[in-house]
Amino acid sequence: MTRCDATAVRVLIVEDTPSRNGALTRALQVRGEVVVCAQTVTGAVSVRVVSREAPDVIVLSLSTDDGTGQRFIELVMALRPTPILVLSPRIENRQSLLAIQALVAGALETLPTPTQWNADAEAQLRRTIRRLSTVQAIRHPRGHLARSARRGSTPSVRQAVVALAASTGGPRALAEVLAGLEELRAPILVVQHLHPDFIDGFVGWMSRESALPVEMATHDQILQPGHVYLAPGHKHLRLAAGLRTELSSGPVTLHRPSADELFRSVAVHAGSAGVGVILTGMGDDGARGLLALQRAGGQTFGQDEASSAVFGMPQAAQQLGALSSLLPLNQLAPAIKRASALVQA
Template sequence: MGIKVMIVDDSAVVRQVLGGLVAADPGLELLHVAADPLLAMERMKSAWPDVIVLDIEMPRMDGLTFLRKLMSERPTPVVICSTLTDKGTATSVEALAAGAVAVVAKPRLDLKRFLQGSAAELVATVKAAARANPLRLAARACAPPAPPRYSADAVLPAAPARALARTTDQVVAIGTSTGGTQALERVLTALPRVSPGLVIVQHMPEKFTAAFAQRLHALCAIEVREAANGDRVRPGLALIAPGGRHMLLRRAGAQYHVDIVDGPPVSRHRPSVDVLFRSVARSAGANALGIIMTGMGDDGAAGLLEMRGAGARTVAQDEASCVVFGMPREAIRRGAAERCVALDAIDREIMALQAGQGLA
């Protein structure tokens, strides 16, 4: 039996094209299609899906209301299929906070062509969502053909230089993916106004990271914003890598800044956690803490190992608190993480760095 998928979207084009993609993949089974959440709830009475692909703006009941109802009553992995508009982007970020596993950004024009051209990515996203831990969402098959896989060498060649000497400024580098929007909210909202500077890669589509940063900024005591080229990493500030571009850390005297650069996807992602972590290993060395959190795949495992080799402290989120344990598991397997901690303990690890206590 394949992964049972339900599509809920008021667009007949989306239902037709996505339904065809799901039906054509041997690892998936098209269970239901529905034009709105009320129809979806009726059809789910006969058979429950493993994954729901959900639109946001629909008649009779919007997707966000349906998602919240679903997560409160029977948590199920949900992939949001949202338009690239300011309103759609902000609402999709709310949906991620409410428990959605991932977002697929769709345009308003040439929708059919876009969906067909993004078939491999869409199918991979649905398969990844099926492996998510639904209980963690509530608390907050073979892969398709992939483009060439690059290591961080494609953006930032490895350097054999020794880790830099201690500086007053310290840097916390965080990498996360599936389930990371909720996890980051838990961590960042627990930090006091004065905390070490943070640089963060969260795998999200282009244009979504700005709205995500704005939402976190409204909730947190620290300042949170989407990173811009040249931004200084300073206490009380979290910089989130913009979707579609890599973020690097560089040292200027005793201070740290970020560079926002183009480059191929690394470990299948842009921004890539491996790219950020390698730059932190090179520029900050023992002045840094690396944290790898919930996510699918292995992005960040190699970079975290480089950080540990350069003298940085390294932490992985534990399996029990992850939505998907893929990225932390791989980091642990490679010996990149000094220790494994629960999500609710990560803020203490960050503050222990500032206090000069090592790991908490």
């Protein structure tokens, strides 16, 4: 075990299989601003090592996707919340299934394991470690559920989060759906592809039609159950940790706000408590994000072809296998209410 310098970021390396490869340790420690305090393998003993060492950041190195890493993350976030970076050769980007599973479980960041640690890869790793060391980790909902299950107690009530996305023909469809959501006890995040000049009028229209209060989303808002938050023009709307909103100009995508960005964020921060709905629209924005949400255990719905002005977006999601159900427009609001009630039952 290396003695930790007080000025260095203290890192614990955890692996899902024992390894004698010191390349990761060398990549971390080469400049001296990061110190590896201990190394262990996933399992109950590794959680005790986390408690004993109290590292600033955990680097979880995964070579398989058998679920051991995800269980480790959930246990850490329940017992001793610590920023976790997941490295794996099975991760290509943040949309990779293993990356989504890790983020849903409570990890803060994921990176692909390079085939060879060169100077650029080492520098990126250390930059990420330094950034994560400044983040205060919070107890993750899935970790709470895992801990409660072990004690045999009743899990705490989860908060459902609803995400709606639409494009061509969307405002009329959204108006009908929002009108049918009376008494819904979940926050609703909405992305509508629309020119920024029309956003104010769109907010006013939805406010008149909706059974729930409607407002333009602002950055770092705490979401309230039974409220509707509309994405502003030229900003992505995402769900962030702690049931907060996140507005961002990046990444630059064909559509901004992007349905994919919204749905992916709900997959990460709500997981199985997320409800995603894709309405009429041209193109395929939202299909991959809905697939991420479905893989995270969320419930996903699409507007059927007969009731859609343009079936492009729901059809793209259907072809990816990202939809739990394809429903007529007039059945979507009841489906959302049922799905939300199941989450919080």
